[in-house]
Amino acid sequence: MHPKTRVIVALDFPHEGPALNLVDRLDPARCRLKVGKELFTRLGPGFVERLQRRGFEVFLDLKFHDIPNTVAAACAAAADLGVWMVNVHCSGGASMIAAARERIESSLHRPLLIGVTVLTSLDAGDLAAIGCPGDPAERVLRLATLGKDAGLDGVVCSPREAAAVRSACGPGFLLVTPGVRPAGTDSGDQKRVMTPIEAVAAGADYLVIGRPITAALDPLAALEAIEHELSGT
Numbered sequence: 525m526h527p528k529t530r531v532i533v534a535l536d537f538p539h540e541g542p543a544l545n546l547v548d549r550l551d552p553a554r555c556r557l558k559v560g561k562e563l564f565t566r567l568g569p570g571f572v573e574r575l576q577r578r579g580f581e582v583f584l585d586l587k588f589h590d591i592p593n594t595v596a597a598a599c600a601a602a603a604d605l606g607v608w609m610v611n612v613h614c615s616g617g618a619s620m621i622a623a624a625r626e627r628i629e630s631s632l633h634r635p636l637l638i639g640v641t642v643l644t645s646l647d648a649g650d651l652a653a654i655g656c657p658g659d660p661a662e663r664v665l666r667l668a669t670l671g672k673d674a675g676l677d678g679v680v681c682s683p684r685e686a687a688a689v690r691s692a693c694g695p696g697f698l699l700v701t702p703g704v705r706p707a708g709t710d711s712g713d714q715k716r717v718m719t720p721i722e723a724v725a726a727g728a729d730y731l732v733i734g735r736p737i738t739a740a741l742d743p744l745a746a747l748e749a750i751e752h753e754l755s756g757t
Contacts, residue, residue, distance in 0.1 A: 530724070531555045531750060532583050532700070533743075534734035540567055544574070549743050552579035554751070556608060558732055560585045569605050581608035583700075583732075587640050589613035592623035599624040603631035609700075611680060614639040614667035618674040625675035636698065639671035639679045641689075644703035661685045665692055672697055680732075683723035690727030702732040706750055720750050 533555050537543040543563060557580045559572055564586060572582050584607040588595045595612055602610040612624055621639065628634050641664040648660055656663065664685040669692055671679055678698025681689050686699050701723050720731055733750065740746035
C-alpha cells in the first residue's frame with residue numbers, strides 16, 4: 525500500500541469553521557478524513573457531504589453499539605450517505621455485526637465495516653475497573669476474531685496489538701490503528717502508542733492521526749513528513 529493512502533486524519537474539532545479551515549489545507553489524494561461523534565452530532569450528515577464535495581473519503585466514526593436491528597439500520601443510513609468506512613463495537617456481539625453486514629451488502633456504495641475492539645485510551649487497570657480484568661491484548665484478539673467470523677472487513681486496534689491480530693485474522697483483514705504518533709510528539713490521551721513506521725511494520729493498514737497533523741503550523745507538511753517516514757515500508 526502506498527504511504528499516501530494510509531493516513532486518516534481525525535477531525536476532532538468542536539465546530540465546523542476550524543475543521544474546514546484544516547480540511548482546506550489538506551489534499552484528498554493524500555489522506556482520508558475521520559468524522560466522530562462531536563462534529564457529526566453538531567453538524568449532521570450535511571457536514572460529511574461537504575467533505576465529500578471537496579473530494580475526501582470519510583470514515584464515519586460513530587462506534588454503533590445497540591440491538592442488531594438498530595445498528596443495522598444505522599449502518600445502512602451511513603451507506604446511503606456514501607461514507608467510505610463505518611464502525612461498530614465488537615462487544616455488541618456477533619448477531620449485531622452480522623445484521624449490520626447483511627444490511628449494507630445491498631448498498632450502492634458499500635462502506636467498509638470495521639469493528640472497535642478496545643479503546644486505545646484504556647489500559648489493564650481501566651478494564652479491570654469496569655469488570656473486564658486481564659490483558660487488553662487478549663481482549664482485542666478475542667473481539668477481533670469474533671468480528672471477523674461475523675463479517676467485519678477489519679477492526680480498530682492499538683498498533684501494539686496489530687501483529688497479533690494480523691497473525692490471527694490473516695492478510696485480508698484490515699487493521700485501522702489510532703494511537704499513532706510521529707517520533708518526538710506527545711502521546712496525548714492515548715496509552716498504547718507507536719510511531720507510524722512501527723505501526724505499519726506491525727501490520728497496520730490505516731493510521732488514524734489527529735493532533736500531530738491538525739495542530740501543526742503546516743498540516744500538509746506534517747502529513748508529508750509522515751509519508752516520508754513511511755516511504756521505506
